Protein backbone atom coordinates (compact mmCIF):
# COMPACT_ATOMS: atom_id res chain seq x y z
CA UNK A 1 0.00 0.00 0.00
CA UNK A 2 1.39 3.38 -0.97
CA UNK A 3 1.69 5.77 1.88
CA UNK A 4 0.90 9.22 0.63
CA UNK A 5 2.66 12.24 2.07
CA UNK A 6 -0.64 14.05 2.02
CA UNK A 7 -4.03 12.87 0.89
CA UNK A 8 -7.55 14.17 0.87
CA UNK A 9 -10.24 11.58 0.22
CA UNK A 10 -13.78 12.35 -0.85
CA UNK A 11 -13.56 15.86 0.52
CA UNK A 12 -16.67 17.95 0.43
CA UNK A 13 -16.84 21.47 1.81
CA UNK A 14 -20.24 22.99 2.01
CA UNK A 15 -20.73 26.72 2.69
CA UNK A 16 -24.46 27.02 3.25
CA UNK A 17 -26.05 25.72 0.05
CA UNK A 18 -22.81 26.08 -1.91
CA UNK A 19 -20.28 23.27 -2.39
CA UNK A 20 -16.81 24.75 -2.75
CA UNK A 21 -15.30 21.24 -2.87
CA UNK A 22 -17.41 18.35 -4.04
CA UNK A 23 -16.07 14.84 -3.41
CA UNK A 24 -12.46 15.78 -4.10
CA UNK A 25 -9.78 13.12 -3.83
CA UNK A 26 -6.15 14.17 -4.07
CA UNK A 27 -3.35 11.75 -3.16
CA UNK A 28 0.21 12.97 -3.31
CA UNK A 29 3.04 10.45 -2.89
CA UNK A 30 6.16 11.42 -0.95
CA UNK A 31 8.60 13.58 -2.88
CA UNK A 32 6.15 14.53 -5.62
CA UNK A 33 5.59 18.05 -6.91
CA UNK A 34 1.89 18.54 -7.54
CA UNK A 35 0.27 21.62 -9.04
CA UNK A 36 -3.37 22.49 -8.47
CA UNK A 37 -4.75 24.54 -11.29
CA UNK A 38 -8.21 25.64 -12.32
CA UNK A 39 -10.27 28.72 -13.10
CA UNK A 40 -11.03 31.34 -10.46
CA UNK A 41 -13.41 30.06 -7.82
CA UNK A 42 -12.72 26.40 -8.70
CA UNK A 43 -12.08 25.54 -5.05
CA UNK A 44 -8.28 25.40 -4.91
CA UNK A 45 -7.85 27.57 -1.81
CA UNK A 46 -10.67 25.75 -0.10
CA UNK A 47 -8.88 22.46 -0.76
CA UNK A 48 -5.64 23.90 0.67
CA UNK A 49 -7.55 25.04 3.75
CA UNK A 50 -8.93 21.53 4.18
CA UNK A 51 -5.50 19.94 3.78
CA UNK A 52 -3.78 22.37 6.13
CA UNK A 53 -6.52 22.42 8.74
CA UNK A 54 -7.88 25.97 8.44
CA UNK A 55 -11.18 24.32 7.54
CA UNK A 56 -12.83 21.06 8.60
CA UNK A 57 -14.51 19.19 5.76
CA UNK A 58 -18.24 18.62 5.71
CA UNK A 59 -17.36 15.13 4.51
CA UNK A 60 -14.19 13.19 3.78
CA UNK A 61 -10.80 12.68 5.36
CA UNK A 62 -7.35 14.19 5.29
CA UNK A 63 -4.25 12.18 6.06
CA UNK A 64 -0.74 13.41 6.55
CA UNK A 65 2.18 10.99 6.37
CA UNK A 66 -0.20 8.10 6.81
CA UNK A 67 -2.02 9.53 9.80
CA UNK A 68 -5.62 10.64 9.80
CA UNK A 69 -5.50 14.34 10.70
CA UNK A 70 -9.04 15.31 9.70
CA UNK A 71 -9.86 16.42 13.21
CA UNK A 72 -6.54 18.06 14.00
CA UNK A 73 -6.26 21.86 13.91
CA UNK A 74 -3.70 23.56 11.68
CA UNK A 75 -1.04 23.98 14.38
CA UNK A 76 -1.11 20.26 15.20
CA UNK A 77 -0.69 19.39 11.52
CA UNK A 78 2.17 21.86 11.37
CA UNK A 79 3.89 20.03 14.20
CA UNK A 80 3.51 16.77 12.31
CA UNK A 81 5.43 18.17 9.34
CA UNK A 82 3.10 20.35 7.27
CA UNK A 83 3.96 23.92 6.31
CA UNK A 84 2.09 26.30 4.08
CA UNK A 85 2.36 29.74 2.63
CA UNK A 86 -0.60 32.00 1.92
CA UNK A 87 -1.77 33.83 -1.18
CA UNK A 88 -1.11 37.11 0.58
CA UNK A 89 1.97 36.93 2.77
CA UNK A 90 1.30 36.47 6.47
CA UNK A 91 4.56 38.03 7.58
CA UNK A 92 4.78 40.37 10.55
CA UNK A 93 5.33 43.58 8.64
CA UNK A 94 6.55 45.85 11.40
CA UNK A 95 9.13 43.40 12.71
CA UNK A 96 12.52 42.90 11.15
CA UNK A 97 13.29 40.08 8.77
CA UNK A 98 15.51 38.54 11.46
CA UNK A 99 12.75 38.76 14.08
CA UNK A 100 10.29 37.04 11.76
CA UNK A 101 12.70 34.13 11.38
CA UNK A 102 13.48 34.02 15.11
CA UNK A 103 9.81 33.90 16.01
CA UNK A 104 9.20 31.08 13.56
CA UNK A 105 12.14 29.11 14.89
CA UNK A 106 11.09 29.77 18.49
CA UNK A 107 7.56 28.54 17.78
CA UNK A 108 9.05 25.47 16.13
CA UNK A 109 11.24 24.49 19.07
CA UNK A 110 8.73 25.50 21.71
CA UNK A 111 11.17 28.23 22.73
CA UNK A 112 8.52 30.94 22.70
CA UNK A 113 9.11 31.25 26.40
CA UNK A 114 12.44 32.52 25.20
CA UNK A 115 12.66 35.28 27.82
CA UNK A 116 12.81 32.75 30.61
CA UNK A 117 15.52 30.77 28.94
CA UNK A 118 19.23 31.06 29.54
CA UNK A 119 20.91 33.58 27.29
CA UNK A 120 22.78 30.84 25.44
CA UNK A 121 19.62 29.52 23.84
CA UNK A 122 18.63 33.02 22.70
CA UNK A 123 22.04 33.36 21.05
CA UNK A 124 21.56 30.01 19.40
CA UNK A 125 18.23 31.12 17.99
CA UNK A 126 19.80 34.27 16.56
CA UNK A 127 22.59 32.24 14.98
CA UNK A 128 20.10 29.81 13.47
CA UNK A 129 18.04 32.70 12.14
CA UNK A 130 21.08 34.13 10.39
CA UNK A 131 21.84 30.73 8.89
CA UNK A 132 18.35 30.62 7.43
CA UNK A 133 18.71 34.14 6.03
CA UNK A 134 22.08 33.34 4.49
CA UNK A 135 20.75 30.19 2.91
CA UNK A 136 17.98 32.17 1.21
CA UNK A 137 20.18 35.11 0.31
CA UNK A 138 18.34 37.47 2.65
CA UNK A 139 21.07 38.14 5.21
CA UNK A 140 21.70 41.65 3.88
CA UNK A 141 18.13 42.57 4.88
CA UNK A 142 18.18 40.98 8.34
CA UNK A 143 17.56 44.23 10.24
CA UNK A 144 15.10 45.80 7.83
CA UNK A 145 11.42 45.85 8.69
CA UNK A 146 9.60 43.34 6.50
CA UNK A 147 7.40 46.09 5.02
CA UNK A 148 10.54 47.71 3.57
CA UNK A 149 11.36 44.63 1.51
CA UNK A 150 10.41 44.37 -2.13
CA UNK A 151 7.39 42.12 -2.64
CA UNK A 152 9.52 39.45 -4.34
CA UNK A 153 11.80 39.32 -1.30
CA UNK A 154 8.81 39.01 1.00
CA UNK A 155 7.63 35.99 -0.95
CA UNK A 156 11.08 34.41 -0.72
CA UNK A 157 11.11 35.13 3.02
CA UNK A 158 7.76 33.41 3.37
CA UNK A 159 9.12 30.26 1.78
CA UNK A 160 12.27 30.54 3.89
CA UNK A 161 10.10 30.67 7.02
CA UNK A 162 8.05 27.70 5.91
CA UNK A 163 11.22 25.74 5.14
CA UNK A 164 12.85 26.69 8.44
CA UNK A 165 10.20 24.54 10.11
CA UNK A 166 11.79 21.59 8.29
CA UNK A 167 8.48 20.38 6.89
CA UNK A 168 7.96 17.11 5.10
CA UNK A 169 5.04 18.54 3.17
CA UNK A 170 4.96 22.09 1.86
CA UNK A 171 1.82 23.76 0.49
CA UNK A 172 2.54 26.85 -1.60
CA UNK A 173 -0.38 29.13 -2.38
CA UNK A 174 0.37 30.97 -5.61
CA UNK A 175 4.08 31.46 -4.94
CA UNK A 176 4.64 33.67 -7.99
CA UNK A 177 1.45 35.76 -7.80
CA UNK A 178 2.14 39.47 -8.12
CA UNK A 179 5.80 39.03 -8.96
CA UNK A 180 7.71 40.61 -11.80
CA UNK A 181 8.85 38.11 -14.47
CA UNK A 182 12.41 38.24 -13.09
CA UNK A 183 11.27 37.59 -9.49
CA UNK A 184 8.87 34.88 -10.64
CA UNK A 185 11.75 33.23 -12.46
CA UNK A 186 13.94 33.39 -9.35
CA UNK A 187 11.22 31.98 -7.14
CA UNK A 188 10.53 29.19 -9.60
CA UNK A 189 14.22 28.23 -9.48
CA UNK A 190 14.18 28.26 -5.67
CA UNK A 191 11.15 25.98 -5.55
CA UNK A 192 12.65 23.70 -8.21
CA UNK A 193 15.76 23.35 -6.03
CA UNK A 194 13.91 22.22 -2.91
CA UNK A 195 15.08 18.77 -1.84
CA UNK A 196 13.02 15.79 -2.94
CA UNK A 197 12.70 14.73 0.68
CA UNK A 198 9.94 17.35 0.75
CA UNK A 199 6.60 16.87 -0.94
CA UNK A 200 5.33 20.07 -2.54
CA UNK A 201 1.75 20.90 -3.47
CA UNK A 202 1.22 24.29 -5.07
CA UNK A 203 -1.64 26.36 -6.34
CA UNK A 204 -0.32 28.18 -9.37
CA UNK A 205 -2.14 30.33 -11.87
CA UNK A 206 0.81 30.72 -14.19
CA UNK A 207 0.65 27.61 -16.37
CA UNK A 208 4.26 27.85 -17.40
CA UNK A 209 5.37 27.89 -13.78
CA UNK A 210 2.92 25.13 -12.82
CA UNK A 211 4.02 22.88 -15.66
CA UNK A 212 7.74 23.57 -15.12
CA UNK A 213 7.62 22.73 -11.44
CA UNK A 214 5.23 19.82 -11.24
CA UNK A 215 5.37 16.09 -11.87
CA UNK A 216 1.59 15.82 -11.74
CA UNK A 217 -1.17 18.35 -12.15
CA UNK A 218 -4.68 18.20 -10.71
CA UNK A 219 -7.26 20.39 -12.40
CA UNK A 220 -10.22 21.68 -10.44
CA UNK A 221 -13.38 23.15 -11.83
CA UNK A 222 -16.50 24.04 -9.86
CA UNK A 223 -15.29 22.21 -6.81
CA UNK A 224 -14.40 18.95 -8.56
CA UNK A 225 -11.21 17.40 -9.90
CA UNK A 226 -11.86 17.19 -13.63
CA UNK A 227 -8.44 15.93 -14.74
CA UNK A 228 -5.18 14.68 -13.33
CA UNK A 229 -1.94 13.71 -14.98
CA UNK A 230 1.46 14.88 -16.14
CA UNK A 231 1.76 18.43 -17.49
CA UNK A 232 1.75 17.01 -21.03
CA UNK A 233 -1.38 14.99 -20.36
CA UNK A 234 -3.45 17.75 -18.79
CA UNK A 235 -2.36 20.41 -21.27
CA UNK A 236 -3.90 18.38 -24.08
CA UNK A 237 -6.96 17.20 -22.16
CA UNK A 238 -10.14 18.46 -23.75
CA UNK A 239 -11.98 18.95 -20.45
CA UNK A 240 -9.15 21.17 -19.25
CA UNK A 241 -9.07 23.20 -22.43
CA UNK A 242 -12.83 23.65 -22.21
CA UNK A 243 -12.62 24.73 -18.55
CA UNK A 244 -10.09 27.41 -19.45
CA UNK A 245 -11.78 28.47 -22.65
CA UNK A 246 -15.01 28.78 -20.67
CA UNK A 247 -13.24 31.06 -18.23
CA UNK A 248 -11.84 33.18 -21.06
CA UNK A 249 -15.30 33.42 -22.61
CA UNK A 250 -16.79 34.54 -19.26
CA UNK A 251 -14.12 37.21 -18.73
Ligand SMILES: Nc1ncnc2c1ncn2[C@@H]1O[C@H](COP(=O)(O)OP(=O)(O)OP(=O)(O)O)[C@@H](O)[C@H]1O
Nearest residue numbers: 015018019020038039040041042043044045046047
Ligand atom coordinates in the same frame (compact mmCIF):
# COMPACT_ATOMS: atom_id res chain seq x y z
N1 LIG B 1 -15.89 30.87 3.73
C1 LIG B 1 -16.62 30.83 2.61
N2 LIG B 1 -17.94 31.04 2.62
C2 LIG B 1 -18.67 30.99 1.50
N3 LIG B 1 -18.16 30.73 0.28
C3 LIG B 1 -16.86 30.53 0.20
C4 LIG B 1 -16.00 30.57 1.34
N4 LIG B 1 -14.71 30.32 0.93
C5 LIG B 1 -14.79 30.15 -0.39
N5 LIG B 1 -16.04 30.26 -0.83
C6 LIG B 1 -16.50 30.14 -2.22
O1 LIG B 1 -16.05 28.90 -2.71
C7 LIG B 1 -15.66 29.03 -4.08
C8 LIG B 1 -14.27 28.50 -4.25
O2 LIG B 1 -13.37 29.42 -3.67
P1 LIG B 1 -11.81 29.16 -3.59
O3 LIG B 1 -11.20 30.38 -2.98
O4 LIG B 1 -11.54 27.86 -2.95
O5 LIG B 1 -11.45 29.07 -5.14
P2 LIG B 1 -10.04 29.18 -5.85
O6 LIG B 1 -10.00 28.12 -6.88
O7 LIG B 1 -8.95 29.18 -4.85
O8 LIG B 1 -10.15 30.60 -6.54
P3 LIG B 1 -9.01 31.69 -6.90
O9 LIG B 1 -8.22 31.07 -7.99
O10 LIG B 1 -9.84 32.86 -7.37
O11 LIG B 1 -8.25 31.95 -5.65
C9 LIG B 1 -15.83 30.49 -4.46
O12 LIG B 1 -17.05 30.63 -5.15
C10 LIG B 1 -15.88 31.19 -3.13
O13 LIG B 1 -16.67 32.35 -3.19
